[in-house]
Structures are given as structure tokens and as C-alpha cells.
Amino acid sequence: EAQVTQNPRYLITVTGKKLTVTCSQNMNHEYMSWYRQDPGLGLRQIYYSMNVEVTDKGDVPEGYKVSRKEKRNFPLILESPSPNQTSLYFCASSPLLVGELFFGEGSRLTVL
Amino acid sequence: GIQVEQSPPDLILQEGANSTLRCNFSDSVNNLQWFHQNPWGQLINLFYIPSGTKQNGRLSATTVATERYSLLYISSSQTTDSGVYFCAVPISNFGNEKLTFGTGTRLTIIP
Numbered sequence: 500e501a502q503v504t505q506n507p508r509y510l511i512t513v514t515g516k517k518l519t520v521t522c523s524q525n526m527n528h529e530y531m532s533w534y535r536q537d538p539g540l541g542l543r544q545i546y547y548s549m550n551v552e553v554t555d556k557g558d559v560p561e562g563y564k565v566s567r568k569e570k571r572n573f574p575l576i577l578e579s580p581s582p583n584q585t586s587l588y589f590c591a592s593s594p595l596l597v598g599e600l601f602f603g604e605g606s607r608l609t610v611l
Numbered sequence: 612g613i614q615v616e617q618s619p620p621d622l623i624l625q626e627g628a629n630s631t632l633r634c635n636f637s638d639s640v641n642n643l644q645w646f647h648q649n650p651w652g653q654l655i656n657l658f659y660i661p662s663g664t665k666q667n668g669r670l671s672a673t674t675v676a677t678e679r680y681s682l683l684y685i686s687s688s689q690t691t692d693s694g695v696y697f698c699a700v701p702i703s704n705f706g707n708e709k710l711t712f713g714t715g716t717r718l719t720i721i722p
Binding site for chain 1: 642644646652653654655656659697699701709710712714715
């Protein structure tokens with residue numbers, strides 16, 4: 500089954516404790532991206548990647564890192580999480596830069 | 612940049628009713644997508660529809676790119692149709708394209 504898989508789905512952590520949200524897709528898509536969704540602010544892009552070892556900033560990259568060492572994986576790293584990073588996070592993949600987009604199930608992160 | 616507006620912002624309907632959701636965009640686009648975010652937060656890809664009409668069961672979508680709008684039709688609504696519906700179009704930003712999402716239509720289907 501074609502899918503985008505994120506883990507963990509739910510996480511409560513404390514300020515400053517490094518965490519990684521993993522994302523994997525099995526559709527051999529070139530393009531992957533991360534979004535955060537906050538009430539009243541909609542979906543905002545954090546980072547995106549157009550291929551292995553090619554990543555670029557989206558609209559709200561501050562406080563996040565990403566890497567794309569393999570085509571299928573695109574982890575999101577929060578080196579020192581802060582409460583303003585409490586949000587619902589989505590990973591997505593697409594065969595093209597603006598092709599049909601497929602989302603993971605979302606990861607709800609709470610930073611205390 | 613391109614503006615993406617959705618209407619209505621909220622819609623409450625009785626189960627079995629039909630509904631039409633609209634997405635207007637301010638510039639020409641070469642594709643458009645519709646998504647459904649269910650009450651559990653999952654974002655489901657409904658349609659990838661650059662132009663014309665597509666149908667999938669009780670849902671159908673029509674995009675008229677020349678007039679800069681797309682419509683999502685839901686017939687015989689069910690409670691599982693509740694959630695927020697987003698449209699998204701690509702915009703160009705310094706040579707890079709990315710999707711811009713509308714603010715969504717919140718649909719509530721009452722049993």
C-alpha cells in the first residue's frame with residue numbers, strides 16, 4: 500500500500516530535549532516536505548527536499564533541521580524544542596515539486 | 612502572490628444533503644488539489660484536478676482554470692464527511708514552486 504509513515508504520532512516532551520520525527524514514503528517520490536498546522540494559521544511549510552541531499556527552507560524553518568540521506572526518508576529534527584513548537588506536524592511526499600501531494604497521518608507534538 | 616480563498620468558511624448540513632464547496636484563486640494555475648482533514652486530524656488527498664471534472668463515488672470536483680475557481684461537490688452527505696476541506700494551488704516564489712493552501716471550509720454533517 501502506497502503511504503507516508505510518520506512516527507511518533509503523539510509526543511509530549513520538555514523544553515530543550517532533542518527529538519526527531521521520522522518520515523518514510525514507499526512511493527519512490529522525489530519531493531518530500533514538512534508542514535506544521537496551528538489553529539488560525541493553517542498549514543505552513545517548514546522544509547522541503549527535491550531529492551537526496553537537496554533540502555531547502557520553507558516558510559517557518561527556525562528551530563528545525565532536516566536531512567535527506569535516502570530517497571525514502573526525511574526526518575524532522577528539533578534540536579532544542581520550545582513550547583512555541585507545540586503543533587500538529589505533517590510530512591508529505593510528491594512525485595514532482597508541485598505534483599499530487601500525499602500526507603502522512605500527522606504527529607501531534609506538545610512541548611512543556 | 613496568489614491568493615486562495617475558500618467559501619463558505621463553515622457549513623452545517625443534515626445527513627443526506629448535498630453540498631458545494633468553492634475555491635477561488637487569484638492567478639492562473641496548472642494544477643489544483645482538494646484535501647479532506649477528518650476530525651482526527653488526518654489529511655486525505657481527494658482530487659488532483661488541473662482542469663475539467665473528476666468523480667470518486669459521492670464526491671466530484673470541477674476546476675475551471677480560465678475562470679480561476681474549483682468546486683467540490685458532495686452528494687448524499689454522511690457523518691463521515693465531516694471535517695475541514697482544503698484546496699491547494701502551486702505558486703512560484705523566486706523560481707521555486709510550492710503549494711499554497713486555502714483557509715478551508717469546515718463541514719459538519721448532523722445525523
